[in-house]
């Protein structure tokens with residue numbers, strides 16, 4: 121079986137950091153570091169996938185002693201330890217350390233450098249590599265990128281920089297960010313992470329599309345009516361309101377995660393599965409999409425219900441904020457393959473369930489006996505319970521002629537019972553260590569995505585488009601059903617009776 125990414129042609133990852141490597145996590149006191157970055161690093165460590173002799177260094181302003189840092193660092197790591205034996209978790213804590221310092225003063229980076237050098241004296245001579253991970257708010261990306269380049273850039277080894285989204289707030293600020301960081305860091309050194317590109321089912325879309333000839337003839341506007349890419353979370357901002365209110369659901373989820381998924385669904389076959397060819401094709405999709413129109417956008421904000429607080433009840437949210445916590449918007453790709461097919465992006469917080477999925481709805485069967493039968497749908501369930509399934513109509517067995525929508529089902533747990541589904545952050549950090557940027561966001565992809573979203577974001581920031589209230593724990597604004605119906609979506613559940621006089625026996 122072939123593999124994707126830079127490992128395809130050579131069978132070997134390129135410029136892999138195999139030893140003498142320190143991973144430095146900025147923002148080590150924060151939510152992302154605690155919930156995702158450190159657990160992913162531990163996951164890789166446990167599997168023996170980090171470079172030999174690796175060290176992890178956390179950096180942030182918060183003053184913490186070693187004990188406090190390590191307690192926090194592993195607070196989201198799953199599994200229990202047997203206190204009688206030295207566990208991988210103990211080892212992981214031993215190779216980790218913490219330095220506190222500012223993000224905008226030389227002194228902090230100088231202290232960090234001393235610490236890094238003291239670790240490196242224990243390494244064998246030869247190149248010393250450094251992977252810098254920015255688990256930071258974008259407001260400090262630039263000073264930290266500059267400080268690190270000035271004081272902490274390894275002179276004799278490989279340096280890499282992983283930066284978290286959101287990359288800016290609109291096209292202009294994103295370009296400023298790109299340009300400021302680009303002055304110090306080469307594009308090949310910069311890995312812009314969008315963790316949805318590390319999710320197993322998202323990675324499967326490429327393979328599914330381009331290795332299954334059965335689907336190629338119908339992957340276009342002749343067969344497909346509409347596509348929904350939907351993100352649902354059953355909890356609200358809960359303490360992250362300060363961050364969230366500045367960005368809103370469009371910048372938090374739609375402009376990056378869902379748009380990235382869209383490009384993979386819609387791209388033309390790449391010349392190869394190398395990083396450049398894949399990203400070239402994704403950029404072409406973005407360039408073929410017009411900016412989003414306000415009339416194609418439905419905005420919502422959750423209110424208190426079922427004993428749960430509303431968005432405006434969160435102390436970290438400014439009073440009277442109009443920030444959308446739910447959005448549905450429709451993108452049209454102006455090319456021969458996709459002309460006329462609505463790609464509906466939907467994301468909401470505090471909804472009725474946790475679910476992220478892509479739903480590709482095929483057109484009705486043409487005139488004739490089955491013209492009213494439910495449509496086929498191909499669903500990629502990204503999470504939870506990863507699956508790909510195709511809704512098809514089948515005759516119910518028996519002496520009657522009744523058709524029922526049923527599923528051809530590839531549920532991962534059933535189909536691959538032995539396989540562990542990797543965590544997205546584990547997969548992407550490993551890619552960065554291996555120098556494979558296929559699943560990271562290139563500068564022109566970012567530019568393309570911001571061009572599509574900036575006008576609607578400015579329109580919303582100008583206090584236009586009052587969000588519609590929806591209850592915590594609901595399916596979103598009541599208008600949502602009509603919104604997707606108006607864009608061609610038809611629910612496909614229910615039974616179907618054969619349209620003949622002796623139908624339902």
Ligand SMILES: NC(=O)C1=CN([C@@H]2O[C@H](COP(=O)(O)OP(=O)(O)OC[C@H]3O[C@@H](n4cnc5c(N)ncnc54)[C@H](OP(=O)(O)O)[C@@H]3O)[C@@H](O)[C@H]2O)C=CC1
Pocket residue numbers: 147148149150151152153155180181182223254255256257258259260284285286363
């Ligand atoms: N949390 C999550 O689930 C996800 C987050 N992200 C992205 O990761 C990045 C970090 O997110 P998250 O960890 O949630 O954010 P936090 O608000 O927890 O910030 C991380 C750390 O940065 C420092 N910090 C926070 N605000 C400021 C500020 N205004 N100026 C300087 N330093 C500040 C704090 O450390 P100290 O004060 O100690 O220096 C904090 O611990 C963001 O870009 C976010 O969009 C992406 C995907 C998921």
Ligand SMILES: O=C1O[C@H](COP(=O)(O)O)[C@@H](O)[C@H](O)[C@H]1O
Pocket residue numbers: 315353372476
């Ligand atoms: O980037 C973000 O993603 C998380 C959801 O990530 P998931 O892997 O759990 O689906 C979201 O909660 C957060 O608001 C956003 O910044």
